[in-house]
Amino acid sequence: MIFSNHVLLRESLHAVLSTELDVTSVGGDDGEALTAAHKIRPDVIVVDLDGPGRHGLRTVRLLVAELPECAVVALTGRHTPHALRQALAAGARGFASREQPPAELVDLIRRVGRGERMIHPGTALATLAAMNNPLSARERDVLRLAARGMPSAAIAAELFLSEGTIRNYLSSVVRKLNCRNRLEAARLAEEAGWI
Structure with missing residues (x-):
């Protein structure tokens, strides 16, 4: 399941992912995401963190709390350690980039669906680099x-x-x-x- 208030992104992802996976896409507010997730009971829910209104983290928290059996992948254009920490703290099991090639995104979703934790490689490297903080x-x-x-x-x-x-x-x-x-x-x- 894909949840995003950004129609073009949601429909583009749906078109790309539906060739590889059984995908349903949903837009709207948190309540609509929860209603659809309760009805469909997907293995993996991809939540866009950057859509209009930017309520993605709240949606991740709600989905994780109400449907812990569904793995959540946070999708974002912000590849920062801060964004990664926020997504993981909200309960996401995967962290994906809007810029990932479709094959990589499909692989990440599949692996999260199998129970693995997956992080966009560039973000993981940036997070490791952040460990060299020069500030007291x-x-x-x-x-x-x-x-x-x-x-x-x-x-x-x-x-x-x-x-x-x-x-x-x-x-x-x-x-x-x-x-x-x-x-x-x-x-x-x-x-x-x-x-």
């Missing part, structure tokens, strides 16, 4: 708050540090990550799975 624990704390849009004064109050110390940490982070500003550094660190 305190720099990560400061950057995490900065990523939420908090000004230096608010970060200082939150962490019980001076505003000057916060500016020093942010300068260090920007320098270490070779970025132009703290927003770019926060985006890079988030994609790398460091914050």
Whole structure:
């Protein structure tokens, strides 16, 4: 079963996968996905995380909770360690890329259906690379708050540090990550799975 609110993606996947697998595609909200899954009882459910509304992770959690016998594959265009961690924490047994060749996607779905955990190879490699995080624990704390849009004064109050110390940490982070500003550094660190 394929669940996506993105009609073109859903129908394209249906067309490609139906040549290899018995596939049903469903769009709509979480309730429609659950209703269809309860009715069909598929072995594997592919959930698009990037569709309109971006409720894919919530859908994964609901499906895993209500139909634990169905394996869920999270499908996304975001190949970051952060996206992988979120999908696995939601209960997905597979993590696939929108950019995978159809044969690889079919193989991944089949293997997840047999009980294996499968992760898109590029994302797995990026996750391993993320283990070389150059930021200290305190720099990560400061950057995490900065990523939420908090000004230096608010970060200082939150962490019980001076505003000057916060500016020093942010300068260090920007320098270490070779970025132009703290927003770019926060985006890079988030994609790398460091914050």
